[in-house]
Amino acid sequence: MYLASLGKLALGSRLKALSDHFYGAADEVYRTLGAPIESRWLPVLRYLWDSGPSTVTDVAKAIGQTHSAVSQLTDKLVRGGMVRRRRDLADGRRTVLVLTDKAQDALAALGPTWCAVRRGVAASLGEHAVRLLDAIAACERALQDRPVAGSILAEHAAIKAMPLEIVPYAPALREHFYRLNAQWLERHFRIEDIDRAVLSDPERHILQPGGTIFFARLGEEVIGTCALLQESPGVFELTKMGVDETFRGLGAGRRLLDACIAEFHRRNGRTLFLESNSRLATAVRMYERAGFVMQPSVRPGSHYERADVYMIYRQGA
Template sequence: MYLESLGKLALGSRLKALSDHFYGAVDEVYQARGARIESRWMPVLRYLSDIGPSSVTEVADAIGQTHSAVSQLTDKLVRAGMVRRRRDPADGRRTVLTLTEKANSALAELGPLWCAVRRGVSASLGENAMRLLDMLAACEGVLKERPMAAAILAEHDAIMSTPLEIVPYEPALREHFYRLNAQWLERYFRIEDIDRAVLTDPERYILQPGGAIFFAHLGEDVIGTCALLQESPGVYELTKMGVDETFRGMGAGKRLLDAAIAEFHRRKGKTLFLESSSRLKPALGMYEKAGFHLQPNIRPDSHYERADVYMIYQPA
């Protein structure tokens, strides 16, 4: 499932999808058995039934929803004839919500259905039902102590304040050379045989022929890489440029490109070229700004099936 592949980034989306599934299942049951309420009404109606007349704020705090969401739901319940707004007899400045006879009558019919819901959830989810409830309770408790938005903002501040460092190749970084390139290759294309050979043994295919490899470090994270491959004396290919999708937008790609170009100049290279794909428009824009010029035809004897772009570095 796509959302599952996104991990923690899609936590809210997956929980919403799961919530919609539960709501939909119960609504299907309610409709099949002629119940006169909707599943999304249940928290408010049940709270007012158990606790009695309450303000929107009190209901929202009790069921863990925003004041705005409960207010909008209340509007629907008023239109459906399930809830009334009235002045609190004890405080005329305060408005409270109270159930109508229609709501009390509808709720009185639901005992057997709610029993069936409890049993059906257990039958469908098995022991996972209790695990889910326990985990929800644990998450709710933790979030009260450590609000998520504050934690995320603190982490973002830490990331943005960490210096980005460009470092040369060392054997301990070999796995990152493969990982970072495999990430974009598998997303947009496929890993070709030549890719697999170079990524698996960069010392043999890049360093020994006189090339160089660079990595972008952000603290302890290795977030990007690129290589300068010497094809023949003075002729170099900029290749195997990859930045971890999680850290895009931090300038790692440009820093790596600048490092490779600087190394090309340090070696007094004559020609620097690259092959790419027209599908990678952001990358092509970055190459163009750095001084690479698009050639009218693809490179003769290109090694890559995916390559339909050929660019040569021509600094101003």
């Protein structure tokens, strides 16, 4: 499932998908059994049934929805003859929501249906239902103590405040060279034999022939890498660039690219080329802005099955 691959980034979307599934299932049950309500009405109707006449504010607070959402739903319930608005008998300045006789009769007849819902959910989800309810309760308590929007914004500020460093290869960083490249290869293509060989032994395949490897480090996290491979004296390939998807948008890719180009110049290189794939449009545009020029055909003798883009660096292009 694609959303599952996004982890916490798609938490809201996955919860919405689950919510829509349960709403749809409940509505199907209500329609089949002839119950004159909709699943999305239940929180408001049930709260008024249990608590008696209440303001929109009280209902919204009790069921964890916004005042606007409850007010809009109330309009639908009023039009459907399930709820009416009246002046609060104890405080004429306030308006309260009251169930109509139609709603009272409908809810009173739903006992067997709600019993079936509880049993059906248990039969369908088994012990997962209990764990899910416990997890939801724990999340609700945690969000009361620390709202998620504030936490996200605080983390974003902390990330933006961290210095982004470009550092040379060190043995302690070797595992990150494989991890970062394998991440995007597995996502977009596959790890070819040549990739596996180079990524598993970068000292032999990149450093010993006269190449170099750079890493982008954000605080204590290694978030990107790129290599400059010397194919022959003065001829270099820009290769094995990968940036952790979690940290894209911080400029790590361009910083790594600039570091490799600067190293190419420092070594008085004659030719700098790269191979890529046209599906990676964002990366290709970055290479073009850095001075790489698209060639009319793939590189002769290319080692990569996925390569359909061949670019050569032209200083000042």
